[in-house]
Amino acid sequence: MAKILLVEDDLSMGFLLTEFLESEGFEVKLCRDGENGLAALKRTEYDLCLLDVMMPKMDGFTLARHIRELWPGIPFLFLTARSLKDDKIQGFDLGAEDYITKPFDETELVCRIKVILRRFEATPVIATAPEQFCLGEYSFDYSRQELCWRTETWRMTEKENEVLYLLCRHQNQILRRDDAVEKIYGKKDYFLGRSFDVFISKLRKMLQNDPRISIENVFRVGFILSVKEEPISH
Numbered sequence: 361m362a363k364i365l366l367v368e369d370d371l372s373m374g375f376l377l378t379e380f381l382e383s384e385g386f387e388v389k390l391c392r393d394g395e396n397g398l399a400a401l402k403r404t405e406y407d408l409c410l411l412d413v414m415m416p417k418m419d420g421f422t423l424a425r426h427i428r429e430l431w432p433g434i435p436f437l438f439l440t441a442r443s444l445k446d447d448k449i450q451g452f453d454l455g456a457e458d459y460i461t462k463p464f465d466e467t468e469l470v471c472r473i474k475v476i477l478r479r480f481e482a483t484p485v486i487a488t489a490p491e492q493f494c495l496g497e498y499s500f501d502y503s504r505q506e507l508c509w510r511t512e513t514w515r516m517t518e519k520e521n522e523v524l525y526l527l528c529r530h531q532n533q534i535l536r537r538d539d540a541v542e543k544i545y546g547k548k549d550y551f552l553g554r555s556f557d558v559f560i561s562k563l564r565k566m567l568q569n570d571p572r573i574s575i576e577n578v579f580r581v582g583f584i585l586s587v588k589e590e591p592i593s594h
Contacts, residue, residue, distance in 0.1 A: 361385060361386065361387050362385075362386050362387070362407040362408065362473075362477055363386070363387045363388075363389070363404070363405070363406045363407050363408075364381060364386050364387065364388050364389070364406065364407065364408050364409070364410060364473070365388075365389050365391065365397060365400055365401065365406040365408070365409045365410070366378060366381070366388055366389065366390045366391070366409075366410045367390075367391045367392075367393070367394060367396075367397035367409065367410065367411050367412060367415065367420065367423060368390065368391075368392065368410070368412045368415075368439070369392050369393055369412060369414070369415040369416060370412070371392060373462075374390045374392065375390070377410075377439075377466070378390050380466050380470075381470070381473075384470050386473075389404070389406070392415075393415045393416045393417040393418060394415050394417055394418025394419060394420065394422060394423040395417040395418045396417075397409070397411070397418075397423050398418065398423060398426055401426075401427065401430075401431060401434075406434060407434070407435075407477060407480075408434065408435050408436065408437075408473060408476060408477060409427060409434060409435070409436035409437075410436070410437060410438075410439050411423055411424060411436055411437070411438050411439070411440075412438070412439060412440055413438055413440040413441075413442050413447065413451075414440065414441070414442065420438060420440065421450060421451070421454060424436055424438075424451070424454040424455065424456065425454060427455075428454060428455045428517055428518065429517075432505070432517065432518040433480075433518070435457045435476050435477075435480055436455070436456055436457065437456050437457045437458040437459065437460065437472070437473075437476070438451045438456050438458070438459045438460065439460050439462065439464065439469075440459075440460075440461060440462060441461065441462045442461070443461040445551075447459075448551045449551055449554050449555060449558075452545075452551055452552055452554070452555030453555050453558050455517060455518060455519050457476045457545065457546070458472055458476070459551065460472070475546055476546065479546050491503045493528040493531075495528070495531075495567070495570070495573055495585075495587055496570040496572045496573050496587055496588075497509055497510065497569070497570045498567060498569075498570060498573065500524060500525075500528060502521060502524075502525045502528075505517075505518070505520075505521040507524070507566055509569050509570070514566060519544065519555075519559055520559055520562060520563065522543075522544050523540070523544065523556065523559045523560065523563060524563055526540050526543065526544070527563070527575065527583065527585035528585065530584075530585065531585050531587055532584065532585070532586060532587060533584065534578055534581060534582050534583070534584055535582050535583050535584065535585070536581060536582040537553065537556065537581065537582040537583065538553075538582075539582075540556060540582065540583075541553050541556050544556065560575055560583060563575060572587060572588040573585075573586070573587055573588075574586045
């Protein structure tokens with residue numbers, strides 16, 4: 361039985377959604393604001409979080425940042441009345457698996473939850489795939505979510521880690537943008553594509569210390585992680 365944390369300040373909706381999800385076989389904990397949601401996460405392990413955005417004490421975006429930093433293995437999605445394009449992009453940039461605007465169909469929500477849970481529980485297709493990569497003067501450890509350059513080490517977010525991993529697996533080859541978005545998020549979507557592009561920009565900044573490394577755009581197709589072999593001139 362998957363355990364779901366539902367953080368929703370509208371108690372009427374919260375109780376109705378809790379009852380429906382429990383009827384579908386989930387164990388649900390309802391919290392009415394972000395602070396209580398964060399406290400619940402510190403006490404109990406959850407398989408997935410459903411977050412409202414507009415809440416007292418701590419909003420959903422702030423709670424999502426805490427989840428991403430403290431429990432990067434827990435997927436979360438937003439259930440919110442905020443439907444502006446910028447809000448959706450911000451939600452996906454924070455690492456959300458989905459952004460669902462109210463009102464929504466409960467049966468469709470359950471289907472999306474099941475897809476996310478299956479994806480997080482799935483065994484990697486290629487068990488022997490490499491998890492450590494040398495990129496010029498950088499080293500990337502996928503299993504530890506670490507990118508190192510000389511004496512510096514960056515702890516990457518889950519989505520940054522996944523994007524760089526796909527680029528490394530396709531080093532000096534084209535990584536098709538639509539395929540990468542689908543692998544990371546489980547579906548193709550305009551806002552998910554925009555979120556993916558933001559992570560590409562972040563990775564470019566992380567890798568800028570070595571001029572032999574670049575992430576090149578292939579117009580309307582995707583990206584190439586280019587790693588040149590010639591030595592750096594000091």
